[in-house]
Amino acid sequence: MHEHVPKNYLRMLTLPWAHLLLLGVSLALFLSSSSLLSLMAPVLLPAGWLLMDSYYVQYIERCLREDLWDIQKTYMEREDSHFWVAESEGEVVAIVSAKPCPVIQMECPLELAWLSVRWSHRNRGIARALSRTVLSFAQQHGYKAVILDVSMVNLEGQRL
Known part of the structure; x- marks a missing residue:
């Protein structure tokens, strides 16, 4: 299951809602701080990777608990x-x-x-x-x- 994290992450980045989310976060940061550094929202990309990876780890642990441990x-x-x-x-x-x-x-x-x-x-x-x-x-x-x-x-x- 864990091998699917990169493929799912790349697929997620192709979805329009992901683009809107990154744009929205960038604009919100820019408007709140008036700094061009806030346009660095792509820093959120590694955070998204870690979030997806932790989701898969939790899924694998749940599957093991439910039927694969025994x-x-x-x-x-x-x-x-x-x-x-x-x-x-x-x-x-x-x-x-x-x-x-x-x-x-x-x-x-x-x-x-x-x-x-x-x-x-x-x-x-x-x-x-x-x-x-x-x-x-x-x-x-x-x-x-x-x-x-x-x-x-x-x-x-x-x-x-």
């Missing part, structure tokens, strides 16, 4: 969920999980979650193989659909 309990003790790892030379290089969608619906789809492949092992078909494993699990357990939620900046995940 994979056995969360995924392996239930029949309708599972967790897989891919190994290479004795090291875990990829993970994926499957669990019922958290949204309560009449026919709850299976959620493919936590699909992650180590950088050094990407573009080798590991993510595709793990995805097929989840699809097979879904078929065996009678699910009619599998969902995968991918962020806007995760182009690799979107292609998958």
Whole structure:
């Protein structure tokens, strides 16, 4: 998850509201101090980076607390969920999980979650193989659909 901070930050800087915010802060500082130094609002850019980075750190910690600290309990003790790892030379290089969608619906789809492949092992078909494993699990357990939620900046995940 943490690898997405730079992409999300750069995307945020392309949004019109971010431009308006920087302009507004610059003008407010200029009007309040009448100093050209106040037009240095781009100093806020590193602060924005730190804010986004801390948001991601909090998100990762929350995800760990909610289900990844105890994979056995969360995924392996239930029949309708599972967790897989891919190994290479004795090291875990990829993970994926499957669990019922958290949204309560009449026919709850299976959620493919936590699909992650180590950088050094990407573009080798590991993510595709793990995805097929989840699809097979879904078929065996009678699910009619599998969902995968991918962020806007995760182009690799979107292609998958």
